[in-house]
Amino acid sequence: MAVTQEQLAQRSGNRCELCKAGNGLAVYSVPQSGGYPNADVLLCQTCRDQLESPAQMDSGHWQCLSDSMWSSEPAIQVLSWRILKRLSGETWAQDLFDMLYLDSELLAWAEAGVIPDAGELIIHRDSNGVQLQAGDNVVIVKDLDVKGSSLVAKRGTVVRGISLTDNPEHIEGRVEGQRIVILTKFVKKSS
Incomplete structure (x- = not known):
């Protein structure tokens, strides 16, 4: 069952579910969900742009994950895991990644859509x-x-x-x- 933008706005307090920004909000479907229900999240334009263009990722923006990675929403946990994995060369990101625990089902979902490293991207x-x-x-x-x-x-x-x-x-x-x-x-x- 698809979740509407209004339901996501209510769930998130009308804020980006990753960085808590309040502008440019839109629904983002977490890729490679494998049919997992509720794979939609509410994200700001900055977060969506960086997820869609991993070569342009600004690691400073993602320090917000220290809070959002603890969300009870599986899609937010999976996105946090993928972003932290991508940024694991940064000490702070590796520290957060080491603290983040996903059960086996969520871990399989997270690994199915790993964001490629800049060296792996074809440009x-x-x-x-x-x-x-x-x-x-x-x-x-x-x-x-x-x-x-x-x-x-x-x-x-x-x-x-x-x-x-x-x-x-x-x-x-x-x-x-x-x-x-x-x-x-x-x-x-x-x-």
């Missing part, structure tokens, strides 16, 4: 070193012959709505109606 960068995201628009900076085709992707061609691949040096996009793989060193992010 795509254009020819200028700017980070690329799925859906970005890029401009081709060199004429490119497309393998297996007579198509030549001309310099200056805008490729809209790129997709990222498992290889940080490759992106995918449509050029003249054909989906192709492009080396990131031959594109620059378009504004």
Whole structure:
């Protein structure tokens, strides 16, 4: 049974359930819940942004977990465990992580969605070193012959709505109606 934002606001006192901020609140569904009931929590924009972009995590923001990790809500316990695990290189975070106890069922849920370390994240960068995201628009900076085709992707061609691949040096996009793989060193992010 899904919990409504109003129910979460009442449960949390209309505050972020992790950092206690009172603005920009929205429902956040804890990933990899494995069908666990009540996997929704109320979080502020800052907490949601950092959970959705782990490479941008600000460890100072998460010192608030010293209070919220003791919540009786399983979803808050799981999120606290995941964040502290991700930040375990920080002494304070490791100390909190060592104190946090989860029963075997919650521990399995927490481990199913561990936030990757920055070194494990695949980051795509254009020819200028700017980070690329799925859906970005890029401009081709060199004429490119497309393998297996007579198509030549001309310099200056805008490729809209790129997709990222498992290889940080490759992106995918449509050029003249054909989906192709492009080396990131031959594109620059378009504004």
